[in-house]
Amino acid sequence: MTTPPADLPLPGLTLHWTPAQLRERFELQMAGRWTAAQTTVFERRELLRRLGEAVKSRRAELAEALRQDLGKSRAEAEIIELHPLLEELRFVRRHLGEWMRPRRVRGVINLGLGKSEVQPQARGVVLILGPSNLPVNLNLVPLIGALAAGNCVMLKPSEKAPATARALRRLLDGVFPPGLVSVVEGGPDVAEALLKLPFDHIFFTGSPAVGRKVLAAAAETLTSTTLELGGKSPALIDQGGDLPLAAERIAWGKFLNAGQSCIAPDYLMVHETLAGELMRDLVAAVERQYSGPRWQRHNPDYGRLIDSGSVARLRQATGLSVQAGARIEYGGVFDEAGRFVSPTLVSGVRPEMPLMQRELFGPVLPVLTYRHLDEALALLRSLEPPLALYLFGGGPETERRVQQETTSGGLVIGGTMIQFVHPHLPFGGVRHSGQGRYHGEYSFRTFSHERAVVREPAFSPVRSLYPPYGRVLPRLTAWGLRKISE
Helix, strand or coil: CCCCCCCCCCCCCCCCCCHHHHHHHHHHHHHHHHHHHCCCHHHHHHHHHHHHHHHHHCHHHHHHHHHHHHCCCHHHHHHHHHHHHHHHHHHHHHHHHHHHCCEEECCCHHHCCCCEEEEEEECCEEEEECCCCCCCHHHHHHHHHHHHCCCEEEEECCCCCHHHHHHHHHHHHCCCCCCCEEECCCCHHHHHHHHCCCCCEEEEECCHHHHHHHHHHHHHHCCEEEEECCCCCEEEECCCCCHHHHHHHHHHHHHHHHHCCCCCCCEEEEECCCHHHHHHHHHHHHHHHHCCHHHHCCCCCCCCCCCHHHHHHHHHHHHHHHHCCCEEEECCCEECCCCEECCEEEECCCCCCHHHCCCCCCCEEEEEEECCHHHHHHHHHHCCCCCEEEEECCHHHHHHHHHHHCCCCEEEECCCCHHHHCCCCCECCCHHHEECCECCHHHHHHCEEEEEEECCCCCCHHHHHCCCCCCHHHHHHHHHHHHHHC
């Protein structure tokens, strides 16, 4: 693995941002926002091409940064961060022309059949606040949408993934002028200072708790927001399915990136007749993917948590749940110093236990059982709507009921995680798990204002609505409208 070059400041680079410097950079971007908004499809495609080439040329550096921050193997970095990012770039460049074209809409006779259209327009200067769990993909995929829509961007990566933040700053500073894209490093104080600026849109990926703060700050400047949050995404396992296949797909989705994914299965709801067999299949699937307990700590394919506090949080929630009657069936190793938590399966969990009180965001998987589907659906509806819901088994009637009687940002039947990389599907949550959508065309729409454009013809029936209303024509028009609406 190539070691990244020393982090030497670039000319004019600001490493410690003050509110005054942030304001100055924001005003620089505001000065250029109309130039960016008027770029052609060819110019925007060229920007995205340059971004793609920069990612390809620095992919070893980005992978090394991900290894430092999250213990990611090079293969996992390619599979879940870099390859989906480059596919998104290709997809957006291919379809950008059709998305940028104004969409004609049908005229209406009482308005004179004038030409009408919906015109996508850049929002202006947007702020992207990125997370620490997938810090390359979840910073750059929103950036793709923002640039495709013709915006200027200030991007703040998470301070919890410092190596990746530095790598992203080096990459983007080498591709774009600061008046178009600026990477701002710093902690919560920098984020708070940024949120006081009157951006045209804010895109935030992170926890619901911080999302509330972002939304409150955006309300002060009446700034629109996209919030990609998370929540407790369940996997429901009903009778009649292929249990070994379900276990394999759940284990992959749960323990990928050491469980630090907003759409990882956060808990299992399993029919009581399947619990024992499923647990055995899960253990077998984990050991096929990450080897046995003795070697998991040394397995380069199994990552680390972002910080020791995350390990301590999972240790406490698991320990308190065990005290309340749950059982650790597999794993249960917590090492704050090494930022390591082994793949852990916990049975006998009940809804009131600590493991069910908040999103776990780590490699601990609680297993709950149910006797009747009504019981499982009632629990799903009693919790906040999740970002994802996974269903295995049950047949067509179960699928129908889950689709009609629950809500979630996305639903996957027979698998996990794959909705994240589907280019034609929107990605986003509901209420507690987020607001707004992105990926592919949905990213372009998110970072665009859809402007209504109507051309009224010279000879227009609208003049029949002008006062004074005592004239014959307005009176007849009012009578006709009254009859139409009766």
